[in-house]
Amino acid sequence: MTTAHDRRWRRRTPDEAVLTGGTTLKRSLGRIDLTAMGVGTIVGAGIFVITGVAAAEKAGPAIVLSFLLAGLVCVLVALCYSELAAMVPVSGSAYTYTYATLGEGPAFLVGWNLLLEFVIAGSAVAIGWSGTTVSAxxxxxxxxxxxxxxxxxxxxxxxNLPAVLIIAALVAVLVGEVTLTAKITKALVGVTIGVLVLVVAVGAPHIDPGNWVPFAPFGWSGVVGGAAIAFFAFLGFDVVAASAEEARDPKKDIPFAIIGTVLIATLLYALVSAVLTGVAPFAALNNSAPIATAFGALHIGWIGNVIVVASIIALTKGVLLIIYAQVRLAFAMCRDGLLPKRLAATGEHATPVRLTLVLGVCCAAIAGLVPIDIVVELVNIGALSAFAVVCAGVLMLRRLEPERDRPFRTPLVPLVPILALIGCALMALTLDGLTWVRFAVWVAIGVAVYLGYSRRNSVLATTMRGPAKI
Structure with a gap:
């Protein structure tokens, strides 16, 4: 049970988070489904969209090191995510974990920032899909x-009409049963992995070592800045966490899928980015379709065409899964009363139809009207802030409830969470000042929404006033 102190603090314990009440989602996803969804989001979305931007504007050929650095930080964050995901296996990802560790106010802001992350990420990948499709x-x-x-x-x-249209098509898929999304994802993950292996195999013989000189034209600060941009490419493990309420055995399968997803992605990204910057001068990759640009210049016949077409398929999957994750996050916030509960209503396939449509429209509007460079930086600052809070949450819950059963334990606490916090802070500090201003405006709006609506309408507030109505 929650203590009086917890009530004043408005912290919902892990036990209460699991016993959410109200509308729930169907547990139908296995370990392979979850890993495929994570790999499907990471391996395909980031590499096909932001490799060129990060290389041209931040790191140069040292983008390889940027991916390795971002991957290392993500492994540390993923270890923290895994501990909380196994303890709180419901929808909401970092938002739900923060509710169980730091309380309702911080949880709302984390959820608010994650909504920014997911909505903007879906828009960014849709812009990449558009650029690749137009080029093809x-x-x-x-x-x-x-x-x-x-x-x-x-x-x-x-x-950007193609970006708007692909979002509309995938929203139509997502209003159906979640197992349909999982089946489509597993099929497309195979295509994605295949095309990246093909990129490495076909591109490697065409590498010009001269394109790697100088290797780090912007110095170490450029490598760290590139890692901050490359962080966008690793958001898929958060999709796994957002799927926890639909996992059949979340306490075992969620940690497995989160950690496995990050490790697979880091290896593939390092290899592909090395090939791309070796095949073409890094400055030429500064667009939303870097693989199409690099291989189009090689004139290598039908293999290059296969790579371009497969890139489009991989990006399609990325948009699908990011919109899926943002809907599950918003679903958890609506069910908790922090956003209007009516939006959490599910349709005949037990999926949140209203939320899917509303968030799909938001994604489409941003993808159609905002340039990709602005979009990518906004994604990363939202993600980094949420990841930092998750790491702090692990430290806080270890102090608050040290004897609580933890199906998965983050190793080397407090070292791992502290290193993850430092990594997130270093990358966040490299982001453009205007990005921070936009983020501050978004947070200010979130504070106003919480104080004006969410604080008095939350399920926890209702419980404190009298019998819960959930």
Missing amino acids: LDSLFGITLPQAITAAPAEGGVV
């Missing part, structure tokens, strides 16, 4: 779409 239509079929319908207003267009 031009190179494969000689169809050149006008800039007016393929670029944001700030880039000289009117709307």
